[in-house]
Structures are given as structure tokens and as C-alpha cells.
Amino acid sequence: MSQDCIFCKIRDGEIPSAKVYEDEDVYAFLDISQVTKGHTLVIPKEHVKNVYETSSDVAEKLFSRVPKIANAIKATYEPVGLNVLNNNEEAAGQSVFHLHIHLIPRYGKNDGFG
């Protein structure tokens, strides 16, 4: 399954991406179709489908990096807010089945998202 996973290919550099942050456990990159400027995806390097199949250890590693990445986005793009989102299963909007957190910078009521 993970052989056909586009986020595993992005993690491995087989598909190019605009890197925002990387360490031994997570990789963060700009969404290919940003809903606002700086829309970033954060993935665990370990392939897990979604929150239902994620150990506490992987979840802790993934979420523990969110404040640092959120502050990097804040410094770069100077948004006035940030949404932290995660979709699980198709019915909830998941289209790539490798766990990911969306960090969506917000620029005010008319920024085009939500």
C-alpha cells in the first residue's frame, strides 16, 4: 500500500515538494493546491493511513512538531490566524491515505477559506 502512496513518495523525494520543515520523524511541505498562502501539510515519516491506525507514539511525534511549524509559517507569511485540520476517511474529506495535518494560515474573513 505504501508503495503507491504519494506522500511516501514525497517523503522519499521521488515526487518533488516545497519543504517547510523536516526532522527524523516528520516532514512538512506546501500543499500543491493551497487554500490560502502557506497552506502546509505535516506528515509522519512512518506510513499510517489515518488517525484510526496511528499509535500514540506516532501521534505524539507528529503533533509535537505543530507549534514549531506553525510559528515558522507565522514568521514567513504573517497570517492573523491558523486552522489546524485533519481529515479521516473519504466521508470526512480524506483524499490521500497517509495521515496528515493541514496547517492553514488565515488572513481575515475574506481570505477565501471557510
Ligand code: 5GP
Ligand atoms: P486531504 O483531502 O486528504 O485531507 O488532503 C490531501 C491534500 O494533499 C490536498 O489538500 C491536496 O491538495 C494535497 N496533495 C495531493 N497531492 C499532492 C502532491 O502531489 N503534492 C502536494 N504538495 N500536495 C498534494
Ligand code: ZN
Ligand atoms: Zn504513505
